[in-house]
Amino acid sequence: MGMIRIISRSFPLTLLPLTARAEWTLNLSPGVTEISRSIYDLHMTIFWICVAIGCVVFGIMFWSIFHHRKSRGAKAHHFHEHTLVEVIWTLIPLGILVAMAVPATATLVKMYDPKDAGLDVQVTGYQWKWRYQYLDQDLDFFSNLATPREQVSNEQAKSENYLLEVDRHLVLPTDTKIRFLLTANDVIHSWWVPALAVKKDAIPGFINEAWTQIDEPGIYRGQCAELCGKDHGFMPIVVEAVPPEEFQQWLADAKAEKAAAAEAANRSWTLDELMQRGEQVYLSSCAACHQASGEGLPPAFPALKNSPIAVGDVGAHIDIVLNGKSGTAMQAFRDQLDPVELAAVITYERNAWGNSTGEAVSPTQIADRLGAAAEGEGN
Amino acid sequence: MTVRSANRRLITRLLLAAVLMFGFGFALVPLYDVFCRVTGLNGKITNTGPVEQTGVDTQRLVKVRMIGVNNEGMPWQFGPIDSLVEVNPGEMRQTAFQASNPTGRSMVAQAIPSVAPGEAAQYLHKVNCFCFNSQTLAAGESVDMPLLFVIDKELPEHIRSITLSYTLFDISPDKTASRSEEVQMGGSRI
Amino acid sequence: MAISDTTGGMDTTAGELHEEHHHGPAKGIGRWLFTTNHKDIGSLYLWFSLLMFLTGGVMALLIRAELFQPGLQLVEPGFFNQMTTMHGLIMVFGAVMPAFVGLANWMIPMMIGAPDMALPRMNNWSFWILPFAFAMLVSTLFMDGGAPNFGWTFYAPLSTTYAPPSVTYFIFAIHIMGASSIMGAINIIATILNMRAPGMTMMKLPLFVWSWLITAFLLIAVMPVLAGVVTMMLMDIHFGTSFFNAAGGGDPVLFQHVFWFFGHPEVYIMILPAFGIISQIIPTFSRKKLFGYASMVYATASIAILSFLVWAHHMFTVGLPLVGELFFMFATMLIAVPTGVKVFNWVATMFRGSLTFETPMLFAIAFVVLFTIGGFSGLMLAIAPVDFQYHDTYFVVAHFHYVLVPGAIFSIMAAVYYWLPKWTGHQLNETMGKLHFWLSFVGVNITFFPMHFIGLAGMPRRIPDYALQFADFNMVASIGAFIFGFSQLLFVWNVIQNVRSGEKATSQVWEGAEGLEWTVDSPAPYHTFSTPPKVD
């Protein structure tokens, strides 16, 4: 079953329904860091070298194709060796390449020098999202694709930053050396932002480092560059570079927001409120595997509609969402979502698609479960 | 020599070469380990066990960043007590990671260490580490897991900051059981 | 090269192997199942590879159709990944490699004056296990959980812990393909070393034979390594070992090292026979001997050794230490030049020749130009700091498709058009051949050239859907792919027409052709050189 799933939904045969059309480019971006600019220079240098060699070689070839054709009465000359010429045409490109190796080595040495970084950010690849932890700042969040699924399935016009937009940007200060510590939760991912010229594999069980120093404020978009499974194409990266003062302000705001979210868990929520919130959370965090319809993609991703977990014992349902299911792709969401979001999404799963348990899971219930575990840590 | 016997000799040799290369493929595994030890290629720490104290280099201070990562499906709360440790090369330092098992079942975990930059791995000497053994935590239990390490005085000048990460993998026996069950059922990962 | 057919030359070659074979082909299906005739087996290999080429091509068209526009239109992401994986595996192991083996089977004995391959029975096996391997591989598409979806490079742990159950069948299919390749390689080496006609010294071997001799040694050296790496995967998946599993102390990066230790020589396995073919064709249509034969032989031989020293340039972003990056960058640059400048030898061969442009020559010239473009992007990729921007983007896709499609595949097509009259006894229909060439040439460039642009602009490989700034060139590439894809039906038609009918071909076929294979009748009789020719 499920051998070839043809998406039977709308298949736009017209060529024009791209409402937004981002500007296309032919070349590498020079980027916004010193490193990215030296990489761009290297790229252009080697490119023009190749063009020059190509012109000479193909020039001679086409000249002889034109002049030495039999139809023009050309007679074959019988030379078939000239060692000196061969040595020369080997040594010239070799010399050019050695000359190229010098700036390339210098750039590479710089790229491998993360000394004196002012900010450490841990980047963790998940199937299929990124997690950013500002080390020393007690700030930690997940960054999910924000493009609605309707745009992917062509039911809605595509937005300007289609597939390159996320719910939470990685905000970074400009003019500050930032060190990234990269790892992964499951398979190998690769964190790539072209404008920063940072691409480094995130490997489960291993830590890699990379660094950048952004010169200009702005929003820079990238994508996962290593095949990591089904939604490899749907885990973008958005870096928002702001001046250092603004960054400090953002940090303070983000922490305040986190505190407010914890506060929100204490008030009481109605079933409708939870359902509404839960749908949002479900679409951004769960629908990639379990599908918006709740029908999943069995056998890899089981259905939630009418599933024993979603209509059965609520405790077990909470447990699997919080702690994941070992040996499967079901992740532990305890760190990914806050208590309100957890409560909302569980409520949603228990009441959507005809799963009419009528039960609402309250944020306090979740917070208690999480709190009990936290106290158990024994401080 | 007839062609037939020449062929036979050649086949024997070439088959032998193929078998040797098959073996060589496997030999690449230990060779790679040796290679990593020499070059620090994959940031694996190979210096463990007791160490001779030979004085402290008080001129330099190295920042050691501690990171705890949970691998997929690992619900433990896991992290370092001190996220950043500043240490003189040659100085023995004790720190710890905390772990707690919030689930309702007993679980076994293995911590896998990794160092960035990989080059620093050969200068990070672990006298004692919780990663030497697997950790079992009962439901709701929590534990402080100690780590005793020294940074070699030979650490190159240009390395001023080292990252030591531990990734926690779930190796509970029931997990392996449930996975093989799924395989038998012909289903893939759920 | 002067050749005289002497009757008394039975001194060293293997007349003895063929006492039982002094008759024509058997009748019916049994002829093909049990054949030990190198021409029959060569044809089987070539037909099989054509079938695989079309299968892999359909998958490529499905991929390009999905990528025609942003958004998901035809297939789901999971199935898309299965398509990219199967396309890669089928094209590499099913289309390119068997086609070269087929050409070797047909041509090597005829080029060196041997009555057949050295080990005819093994020859039969090494072909007939291939259909089983690919039947097994393709059948995974219909399995629960789908076909392999982890890319043709199958990086762990995506291909081990996270793989669909069909991965086991994939592993066995790779084992069988490896066994087939190794047997084929042994056979080719034995044929070249032991079966040459008297007087056909190593110094006189045509370049196609030389390049295949070296390729065969490469195959024996690296196919077992591939077998080893998939065996380790198998053990990790089913027997609880931890070669590539970090949880048990293994290392997923080790997988990449071992894979590319196989993978980089594999690249040469797919291109050296192409060098050989082009070095046969260009002299023929230039009516002039190959420029720098000696250099070609020496450079090709040294590639066999040096190609083992540069594998990690495929993994610049995995976090190699600086020393490693520099080592592999320098080594790659140093090795690239002596091989790359062989293009100059072909140009020098054409220079001051007497050129004509029949279909095989057109494909050969296109090979020289487009393969060089692939070589240039390869040079760019070798520069490690810049590779951080190119790695795993469409720039890489453009690079290796330029090397493999107008490189390896065009050389195979050139070879087929070149030797087809010898095989069938019918002259080529030049009009149709040229039509096929021009459509392919235009199609290939429309398909793959824009991929350079979208790669540089930032589009990663292996994604089923993309951001809007990549839309225009993806559309162009998809249109090109359909032009290229459908123009291959012309190729099929040309071959079939040529088998069925056509003007009678002479034994020399092409005016400038030289070599033993052109001394026998067209079509080549079922048994050639049962009496070894005398080569001075």
Place this chain on the structure above:
Amino acid sequence: MSHILKRWWRTLLGVLAGFLGVQSERRRQEDFKEGRAIHFVVVGLLMAAVFVIFVIFLVRWALSLSGA
């Protein structure tokens, strides 16, 4: 003795020519007449090792120059 040395020397030159990718027809004829394949393989492997060592020194030298 000197004859053997000379033969190995010729083999070495042949291998180096291969690494450069250029060889003259005359030299090739000599190599193929007098040389033995196994010698070329052995010297080739040795020279590959030498090549590796050479590149390693190149890397060290480059690093010492760039001050890393």
